[in-house]
Amino acid sequence: MTALIEARNLVRLYPGGVRAVDGLSFQVAPGECFGLLGPNGAGKTTTLEMLEGIQTPTSGQVLFKGRPLGRDDRESIGIQFQATALQDFQIVAESLAMFASLYRRRADRDELIRLCHLGDILDRDTRKLSGGQRQRLLLAIALVNDPELVFLDEPTTGLDPQSRRNFWGLIEQVRRRGTTVLITTHYMEEAERLCDRIAIVDQGRILVEGRPEALIRAEFPARLIRLPDSAWPADVPLPPEALVRNGEIELPTDEVAPRLDELERIGADLSALRVATPNLEDLFLKLTGHTLRT
Amino acid sequence: MWTRIRAILVARNREFYRDRAGLGWNLLMPMLMVLAFAFIFQDEQSDLLKIGVLTPGGTLSVVESPVLDLEHVTFVPVPVADLAAAIVKVERHQLDLLLDPGAAAPRYWVNGDSAKGYLAERLLLAAGSSGIEIGTEPERQTLSGAALRYVDWVLPGVLAMNIMFSSLWGVGWVIVRYRKNGVLRRLKATPLSPWEFLTAQVLSRLLVVLGASLIVYLGAAWLLDVPMRGSYLALALIYVAGSLCLISLGLIIAARLRTEELADGLLNLLSWPMLLLSGVWFSMEGTSALAQWVSQALPLTHLVAAARAVMIDGAGVVEVLPEIGVLLALAVAFLTLATWMFRWE
Numbered sequence: 109m110t111a112l113i114e115a116r117n118l119v120r121l122y123p124g125g126v127r128a129v130d131g132l133s134f135q136v137a138p139g140e141c142f143g144l145l146g147p148n149g150a151g152k153t154t155t156l157e158m159l160e161g162i163q164t165p166t167s168g169q170v171l172f173k174g175r176p177l178g179r180d181d182r183e184s185i186g187i188q189f190q191a192t193a194l195q196d197f198q199i200v201a202e203s204l205a206m207f208a209s210l211y212r213r214r215a216d217r218d219e220l221i222r223l224c225h226l227g228d229i230l231d232r233d234t235r236k237l238s239g240g241q242r243q244r245l246l247l248a249i250a251l252v253n254d255p256e257l258v259f260l261d262e263p264t265t266g267l268d269p270q271s272r273r274n275f276w277g278l279i280e281q282v283r284r285r286g287t288t289v290l291i292t293t294h295y296m297e298e299a300e301r302l303c304d305r306i307a308i309v310d311q312g313r314i315l316v317e318g319r320p321e322a323l324i325r326a327e328f329p330a331r332l333i334r335l336p337d338s339a340w341p342a343d344v345p346l347p348p349e350a351l352v353r354n355g356e357i358e359l360p361t362d363e364v365a366p367r368l369d370e371l372e373r374i375g376a377d378l379s380a381l382r383v384a385t386p387n388l389e390d391l392f393l394k395l396t397g398h399t400l401r402t
Numbered sequence: 403m404w405t406r407i408r409a410i411l412v413a414r415n416r417e418f419y420r421d422r423a424g425l426g427w428n429l430l431m432p433m434l435m436v437l438a439f440a441f442i443f444q445d446e447q448s449d450l451l452k453i454g455v456l457t458p459g460g461t462l463s464v465v466e467s468p469v470l471d472l473e474h475v476t477f478v479p480v481p482v483a484d485l486a487a488a489i490v491k492v493e494r495h496q497l498d499l500l501l502d503p504g505a506a507a508p509r510y511w512v513n514g515d516s517a518k519g520y521l522a523e524r525l526l527l528a529a530g531s532s533g534i535e536i537g538t539e540p541e542r543q544t545l546s547g548a549a550l551r552y553v554d555w556v557l558p559g560v561l562a563m564n565i566m567f568s569s570l571w572g573v574g575w576v577i578v579r580y581r582k583n584g585v586l587r588r589l590k591a592t593p594l595s596p597w598e599f600l601t602a603q604v605l606s607r608l609l610v611v612l613g614a615s616l617i618v619y620l621g622a623a624w625l626l627d628v629p630m631r632g633s634y635l636a637l638a639l640i641y642v643a644g645s646l647c648l649i650s651l652g653l654i655i656a657a658r659l660r661t662e663e664l665a666d667g668l669l670n671l672l673s674w675p676m677l678l679l680s681g682v683w684f685s686m687e688g689t690s691a692l693a694q695w696v697s698q699a700l701p702l703t704h705l706v707a708a709a710r711a712v713m714i715d716g717a718g719v720v721e722v723l724p725e726i727g728v729l730l731a732l733a734v735a736f737l738t739l740a741t742w743m744f745r746w747e
Contacts, residue, residue, distance in 0.1 A: 192584055193588070195414075202416065209406060209409035
């Protein structure tokens, strides 16, 4: 299998010696949805921009279909930036048409409008769109050339939960058309729902890479039992695998029932007890020692 | 390639004409300029001299004097009772001369320090001796030979100045704004090349600049009756070449800057020397060799000189070809440099 796009030892130094990206390598296969996860400032956007050809790597290489990324590849790539200004005084339909004219290859206009639910807002001034409408237009612009690969840089940041869910639905439809997706996000739920594979990035490096479930399974037992600090009997020492944070005790466990029996036996207060499935948030915390949304 | 240029051109034009405030300003400004000129220069034909005439009854009609037939002189009737106040006016140059044409012994007051007073006195004495033949004196012929009004001379300069400001700021400011708010970043991710983008910006601005110039020209021609002695084709070519040249110069400023403030400063740095040294307001004849040399290096100088040659001296296309050539050559050089320097971010 040839990767559609590949990052090889990407390094990006910013003036002042900041290593925004510090030796990143990964591959994305055709048709795959690959997610770069990390907190703000982890180097996600810089990495994405090097892959898009917007920024030049200080060292390392980007390969598109096995060849170094070139100008012509822009015809096959779609990009949704984190923050994009559109030219003022244009309505939605005109913005779409303008971007479509910049490409030789063009997606079917009506299908694109249907896909991104733009039918009702075609005549609206682009400055008067809501957050969700704006992201849908920007997605449509990213897809206007019917790209093989689309980059989405934190596409749902700032959206309300309802709009975010709707947007995920759109991306799933885009994937069904066979488009390869490379997405950055700091929403764990987003990555778990959309991505086939993820890479967790912190301080310009990849900490782990793989399928979300596999990564979680590798690091955690099946369940996490959580109960408040105060529920633990004072005279019983904590087991070594227990983790204490935010006034909560977390007990990783493979078998829930025997563990509960044990807790009852030592006299723990089980009234506020919760059993959780470990998720990417937990994984990130374990790997980096800090939470994602800081 | 042309599809892409057209797409950007259309989008930029839309942005321009839908921005009502900006559009209004772009049309209003030249019109205001014409009106201001019409206002300033409407007194151009006012009388050259002001002579007070002492009249017993307070009206001039009762006074008999050949002097009163002089043209281009305002005669102010002065009642006898106001003689003292009128003499003060002569002292203060508010009246050039005060005449008492009393039949028995005509007398007059004149200010020895006033040049106009001197002229008024000579006229008065000449009229007194040779009747009403004043109007055909040789001096008057000389005066009418030099009768190119300042407004006729300055209008090509003002048109050029307007083109310069509109060209430099019109592209410089807009592109720096695009860069600041991320429009350029988005375009960079498309197959659009810098060359295509800049060409679209130049064409869009060219339409605006030529449109505004046409309004100023027509307004001035209508309100001020300025002469047009040469070829309209030549004038059109000059303005197209000049606009292209100045827009390209603006693109150089816009090539890399990120802040409007710095762009504004640099645009001022470019435009003020041109405003002062290109002969917009006053002729560069008689200035130092260095000033003239600098002047020749400025595109605005060639634009102004060529337009004046057409409008005032009646030049045709062939006569102004060298100036058009200089402007186009500079335009190509500036555009090449701007494309080379250009950064999306």
